[in-house]
Each structure stands twice: as C-alpha cells, then as structure tokens.
Amino acid sequence: MTTLPPPATELSADEARRLALRAQGFLGAPDRRAGVRGVLRHLGAVQLDTISVLARSHELIPYARLGAVGRRTVEDAYWKDTHAFEYWSHAACILPIEEWPHFAFRRRAYRNRPHWNHHLPDGDYDRVVKQLRAEGPLTATDLGGAKRTSEWWDWSGTKVAVERALMYGEVVCVERRGWKRVYDLAERAVPAALLHDDLDDTECLRRLVRLAGQSLGVGTRADIADYHRLKAEQVDAVIADSGLVPVTVQGWGRPAWADPAALETTPRGRHRTTLLSPFDSLVWERARTERIFGFTHRLEAYVPKQKRVHGYFAMPVLAGGRLVGRVDPAREGRTLVARQVTLDGPKAAPAVAQALVEAASWVDCTDVRVERVDAPDLRRPLTAELTRLLA
Numbered sequence: 001m002t003t004l005p006p007p008a009t010e011l012s013a014d015e016a017r018r019l020a021l022r023a024q025g026f027l028g029a030p031d032r033r034a035g036v037r038g039v040l041r042h043l044g045a046v047q048l049d050t051i052s053v054l055a056r057s058h059e060l061i062p063y064a065r066l067g068a069v070g071r072r073t074v075e076d077a078y079w080k081d082t083h084a085f086e087y088w089s090h091a092a093c094i095l096p097i098e099e100w101p102h103f104a105f106r107r108r109a110y111r112n113r114p115h116w117n118h119h120l121p122d123g124d125y126d127r128v129v130k131q132l133r134a135e136g137p138l139t140a141t142d143l144g145g146a147k148r149t150s151e152w153w154d155w156s157g158t159k160v161a162v163e164r165a166l167m168y169g170e171v172v173c174v175e176r177r178g179w180k181r182v183y184d185l186a187e188r189a190v191p192a193a194l195l196h197d198d199l200d201d202t203e204c205l206r207r208l209v210r211l212a213g214q215s216l217g218v219g220t221r222a223d224i225a226d227y228h229r230l231k232a233e234q235v236d237a238v239i240a241d242s243g244l245v246p247v248t249v250q251g252w253g254r255p256a257w258a259d260p261a262a263l264e265t266t267p268r269g270r271h272r273t274t275l276l277s278p279f280d281s282l283v284w285e286r287a288r289t290e291r292i293f294g295f296t297h298r299l300e301a302y303v304p305k306q307k308r309v310h311g312y313f314a315m316p317v318l319a320g321g322r323l324v325g326r327v328d329p330a331r332e333g334r335t336l337v338a339r340q341v342t343l344d345g346p347k348a349a350p351a352v353a354q355a356l357v358e359a360a361s362w363v364d365c366t367d368v369r370v371e372r373v374d375a376p377d378l379r380r381p382l383t384a385e386l387t388r389l390l391a
Contacts, residue, residue, distance in 0.1 A: 023217030028269030036077035060277035086173035104197035107169035137184035319351030336360035353385035
C-alpha cells in the first residue's frame with residue numbers, strides 16, 4: 001500500500017455532509033444551461049434499472065437536481081449525438097462518452113476470462129457481430145431473439161453473444177428502446193478519437209478514483225471504491241496519485257479523501273427539496289448514507305411483500321440538506337398515490353408535501369392521495385399541507 005501524507009484538513013460531519021450535497025448537485029443553483037448532460041458529467045455515472053413507478057431511475061436522477069425537465073428531453077440528452085454510452089460501472093450505468101477510454105481496464109478483464117467462451121454456442125458471437133455490421137443498430141430481438149423460454153433469466157445464445165460483445169467493447173449500447181438495449185458496433189458508435197484501449201490499468205483506475213472523489217466531494221476508501229465498483233486494492237494502488245487529498249472527518253472513524261477543488265470554497269446556496277430514486281448516487285452506498293445522514297436506506301422491491309417495512313419503491317425525501325422521510329409512490333390515472341409515508345417528525349410534513357406535489361406535476365398528475373402514514377398523528381399535518389398546495 002502506498003504511504004500517504006498525514007491529513008492536512010479536518011472537517012466536521014456537517015461540513016462533509018454539505019460537501020457531499022454540493023458534489024452531487026443538491027446544494028446551490030443547478031446549472032440549467034448544461035442540463036441533463038451536465039448532470040451526467042457532474043455525477044460521472046447514472047444508474048439504470050428496470051423498475052418504473054413514477055418514472056425510470058435514470059429519469060428521476062436529473063429531475064431530482066433540475067426539477068421538471070421533460071422526459072423526452074432526458075432521453076435525447078443521454079442518447080442523441082453519442083454523448084453517452086451504457087456500461088458496467090456502479091451497476092449498469094449511463095456514462096459520459098469521453099470516459100470510454102477509462103473503462104479499458106474493465107473490458108480487458110472481461111476479455112481475459114476465457115472460460116466464458118465455453119458458454120457461447122458455436123458461431124453465435126461472430127454471427128451477431130456480422131449482422132450488426134450489416135444491419136445495425138439492432139435489439140436482441142432483431143438479432144434473433146433475447147430468450148429461449150419465457151423465464152426472464154434464460155437468455156438465448158444470441159443474447160449471450162451480444163452481451164458478451166458489449167462487455168468486451170466490440171459492441172456498445174447506443175440507446176434504450178422500450179427498455180430494450182439497442183446495440184451497434186463500437187467502431188461506428190464511439191467517436192474515433194476515443195475508440196481505443198491504449199490506457200493501461202493504472203491510468204484508468206487513477207482517473208476513475210479521481211472522478212469518484214469529485215462526484216462524492218469527500219469519501220472513505222470504501223465510498224470511493226463503490227462508486228465505480230472498484231476493488232479496495234485498486235483504489236489503494238492509485239489514490240496517492242489521483243489528485244485527491246487526505247482529510248479527517250469528525251465521527252467517521254476512518255481515513256477519507258476529498259476533492260481539493262471542493263475544499264476551496266464553503267458549500268452554500270439553496271437546498272433542493274425532492275423525492276430521490278432509491279438508485280440515486282447520493283444514497284448508493286448504505287453505510288455512507290447512514291454515516292452522513294443518519295438514515296438507513298434499503299430498496300425493498302425484491303423483499304417479500306410481508307417483510308417490507310417502508311414499501312416496494314420507497315423514495316427518500318431530501319429537504320434542507322437532510323433525509324427527512326420516505327414515500328412509496330404509485331400512480332392511478334392522474335393521481336399520485338403515496339401508499340406509505342414515513343416522516344421524521346412533524347417538521348418534515350411541509351417538505352414531504354412539497355416533494356409529492358412537485359413530483360405529481362412532473363408526471364402529469366393533478367391530485368395526490370395519501371394511503372398510509374407510519375405515524376398516524378402526522379397524517380393530519382401532511383394532508384393539510386397537501387390540501388393547501390393543491391388548492
């Protein structure tokens with residue numbers, strides 16, 4: 001492990017929280033001129049997920065920071081004119097196209113797993129590449145079918161082949177169409193100046209560690225590693241040369257690193273009040289969320305219904321730089337339904353009501369209905385505030 005200099009800066013827990021909020025785009029005026037593409041570049045990665053309640057997660061991410069940006073505008077910002085590509089980062093993520101060279105280390109790692117090829121039917125890989133060259137861009141269905149059976153995990157040889165080609169970097173996802181990946185050859189989709197694997201692993205890792213630190217503002221080794229799902233030893237190997245600076249944060253009890261540019265000015269400005277996707281990068285890492293906000297966040301969509309505590313798609317509510325509650329939403333016609341609401345005390349009611357009404361307007365709902373409030377005595381102040389805002 002590289003020997004690091006002693007931390008020169010000590011941050012309070014509150015200062016670290018505000019640095020994190022600003023780095024994630026929730027403190028200060030948003031850069032509306034840069035729009036959705038600016039949000040993507042600022043965050044470095046936007047997670048994709050199949051679940052759609054109010055909207056899909058990659059739509060909720062810019063909404064939470066910019067407000068009611070049009071959903072078509074969001075899709076065009078990601079996919080038109082090759083501004084982004086989809087690849088494996090924190091999970092399946094939309095990434096800025098200029099970062100293509102910095103994922104060469106991951107593409108090489110995938111290619112160096114020869115045992116994978118034993119699972120590919122003979123000829124399918126070459127056939128898929130040949131068909132994309134002749135006809136692309138195409139979905140897996142266009143290529144010959146995504147599944148062998150109705151079971152969602154039972155991929156056809158075609159789907160296995162094209163996904164392997166995506167992981168190797170020969171193929172790239174150029175958009176999502178009805179939630180299906182649309183594939184094309186990387187040589188056609190990625191700008192020529194970026195289409196290379198010239199950077200060695202160390203240079204790739206150094207860049208991604210620096211980007212993670214900038215997007216987090218301040219973080220522990222585990223926080224930084226989790227952002228692009230790096231290994232701890234990969235972070236250790238490059239962090240001393242990443243440009244991040246060691247700091248201590250009161251109450252964290254472990255070493256941390258910060259973006260030096262973030263330390264130059266005190267984070268201040270207007271706080272966003274908004275519903276957050278459970279897949280928002282502000283709350284990606286559960287231990288970090290608990291450490292910074294004192295808030296336990298868990299997606300319960302894959303938990304059996306009878307064991308859920310906060311609901312299927314409970315969305316944290318951010319207000320005043322704090323996580324003040326949760327809402328499990330649904331839609332019925334033009335009504336946004338809050339199936340379950342958790343409030344962090346009566347003072348949270350106005351913020352949660354505001355977040356609900358703004359989200360309803362964004363998804364073209366004209367009413368909000370609350371079904372359950374975990375603390376029954378808080379139902380009255382919440383519904384009173386909703387009535388006032390909707391009047």
